[in-house]
Amino acid sequence: MNDAPTELGxxxxxxxxxxxxxxxxxxxxxxxxxxxxxGPVGMSTPLEGIMIExxxxxxxxxxxxxxxxxxxxxMRGVFMxxxxxxxFSFTEADVAGGMTTTIVFNDLGDxxxxxxxxxxxxxxxxxxxxAQAGLETSFVKFDAYLATx
Amino acid sequence: xxxxxxxxxxxxxxxPTRRAILVRLAQGQATVNEVAEPFDMSLQxxxxxxxxxxxxxxxxxxxxxxxxxxxxEPAPLEAATNWITTNQRxxxxxxxxxxQHLKRMRHDQKKxxxx
Numbered sequence: 001m002n003d004a005p006t007e008l009g010x011x012x013x014x015x016x017x018x019x020x021x022x023x024x025x026x027x028x029x030x031x032x033x034x035x036x037x038x039g040p041v042g043m044s045t046p047l048e049g050i051m052i053e054x055x056x057x058x059x060x061x062x063x064x065x066x067x068x069x070x071x072x073x074x075m076r077g078v079f080m081x082x083x084x085x086x087x088f089s090f091t092e093a094d095v096a097g098g099m100t101t102t103i104v105f106n107d108l109g110d111x112x113x114x115x116x117x118x119x120x121x122x123x124x125x126x127x128x129x130x131a132q133a134g135l136e137t138s139f140v141k142f143d144a145y146l147a148t149x
Numbered sequence: 150x151x152x153x154x155x156x157x158x159x160x161x162x163x164x165p166t167r168r169a170i171l172v173r174l175a176q177g178q179a180t181v182n183e184v185a186e187p188f189d190m191s192l193q194x195x196x197x198x199x200x201x202x203x204x205x206x207x208x209x210x211x212x213x214x215x216x217x218x219x220x221x222e223p224a225p226l227e228a229a230t231n232w233i234t235t236n237q238r239x240x241x242x243x244x245x246x247x248x249q250h251l252k253r254m255r256h257d258q259k260k261x262x263x264x
Contacts (some may be wrong), residue, residue: 011237015244019251027247036253037246040239094153117240 006119011119014110021105024113025085029054039064049143060090077101141148155232158225161205166190167198170250174208174221184219 017024031050031135038045059116060077077090077105080100089102101120161167170184185195199219200210204223211218 011233013240013244014238015248017244017248018255019249023251023254024247027250033250037250038243040242040246115244117244119236 013117014114014118016108016114018112020105020111021085021113024115025088025105029082029084029088034062042067053079054084056080058082075131079089154225155198155213157205158207158229161201162226162229164198164201167202167207170198170202171207171221171226174219175223178211178218178220180216180218232240 004065005093011033019027024039027037031047031052031054034050035045035047038050043066045062045064049061049065051059051061053059056079058079060075060079062075064073064075065071075092076094077092080089080091081102082088085105087102087104089100091098093102102120104116104118106116108114155208162171166188169188173179173184173187181192181196181199188195199208199210202219203210207222209220209222210229211220
């Protein structure tokens with residue numbers, strides 16, 4: 001029996017943007033751009049909370065602010081790679097024991113860019129549809145158990 | 150390994166035996182002997198897994214000194230799956246907004262050229 005945490009899980013998000021890699025890369029790594037899109041729906045990312053040191057070992061920090069509650073969600077990353085306009089990666093030491101996000105910018109040659117966003121160190125069992133179904137099953141069973149109490 | 154609750158949950162769930170134990174306990178509480186039954190391993194090994202699950206808050210143990218039945222505790226598991234789902238949603242929405250941002254940039258450039 002192996003007791004150590006096993007293989008690392010991965011999450012991949014692929015998108016195509018109507019802009020050249022240079023432009024998309026710059027948008028992803030410049031505070032003045034990031035502030036416009038970094039926060040998901042219902043959150044903003046104020047310019048003053050963004051710190052980007054564009055080099056390996058440099059800081060990549062943002063603070064997302066919930067529009068309604070004002071609650072703050074800081075991200076504290078450190079760049080591992082910084083290679084414009086091809087790729088950059090950063091590690092967040094305080095998330096799930098150290099999560100690394102790598103973004104690769106593929107030039108599609110027609111003015112468009114495909115970005116592949118890859119996160120590692122996400123537990124594998126939580127990623128696959130089968131695993132999700134398994135969890136749901138166990139929750140259904142748990143509910144059934146609760147009903148018997 | 151960081152010591153935040155999410156990391157502990159993830160570490161505890163990384164082992165297939167511990168996941169199988171959790172599924173078993175989700176069906177109802179069980180003693181160590183009952184938990185160990187379907188597994189080809191010593192009671193001692195099973196106890197070790199149970200300790201790891203207990204440390205991560207994924208199970209609790211009863212007070213009955215002799216049997217100490219194990220109960221499944223769903224809250225940390227929910228927190229872990231919520232985290233994954235939220236993370237995926239954040240990136241999707243972020244990229245939706247980047248798309249809009251790029252569109253605005255193209256629009257502004259076009260305007261600049263025209264004027």
